[in-house]
Amino acid sequence: MRIGYARVSTDDQNLDLQLAALRNAGCDNIFTDQGVSGASFSRPGLEQAMAALSKGDTLVVWRLDRLGRSLTKLVELVDHFGVSGIQFASLTECIDTTSPGGTLLFHIMAALAQFERSLIGERTRAGMLAAKARGQHVGRRRAMTQSDCVEAQRLLALHSSHIVAQQFDVHPRTLLRSLRRYGLGAHRFA
Numbered sequence: 001m002r003i004g005y006a007r008v009s010t011d012d013q014n015l016d017l018q019l020a021a022l023r024n025a026g027c028d029n030i031f032t033d034q035g036v037s038g039a040s041f042s043r044p045g046l047e048q049a050m051a052a053l054s055k056g057d058t059l060v061v062w063r064l065d066r067l068g069r070s071l072t073k074l075v076e077l078v079d080h081f082g083v084s085g086i087q088f089a090s091l092t093e094c095i096d097t098t099s100p101g102g103t104l105l106f107h108i109m110a111a112l113a114q115f116e117r118s119l120i121g122e123r124t125r126a127g128m129l130a131a132k133a134r135g136q137h138v139g140r141r142r143a144m145t146q147s148d149c150v151e152a153q154r155l156l157a158l159h160s161s162h163i164v165a166q167q168f169d170v171h172p173r174t175l176l177r178s179l180r181r182y183g184l185g186a187h188r189f190a
Helices: 016-024 044-052 071-084 100-133 146-156 161-167 172-181
Strands: 002-008 029-034 058-061 087-090
Parallel strands (some): 002 058
């Protein structure tokens, strides 16, 4: 039996193209998720599709990213299918694990994607090191500037840390951390 799975990320998107392709591919049942991100593999439609699969069946998707965005999880899932005697097919990428060539293609694509992620990581780290060497701040913008902290220290002599933190729209722990970063002590931290 061929089980289809289709997903779109937002409610505004349409499943029609995927559904037509899955029907043309001979899917007996099609399960869907509408308005659900591919970041998580915990989705009602996907869980129904997984429950419907049994040994000898094939899960069919229109495109690999419709099943999920994490290639590591995709590889784990397809490996789990193989152990369970379930095949996998992605129509757009022409992946079909019913053949040794299809399985090889899937693993080559997974390896290339992992390689690309590693290269992106290396480039990001190199860019961050170069920015630090130029004296630029790397990472998320700080919640409080040094002048904010000087003002907060003055206010702490009069008010509790919770009140002062509210004035700067930060958590009291963030307030304390910020004061420490600039070498300012918190007088009345309660």
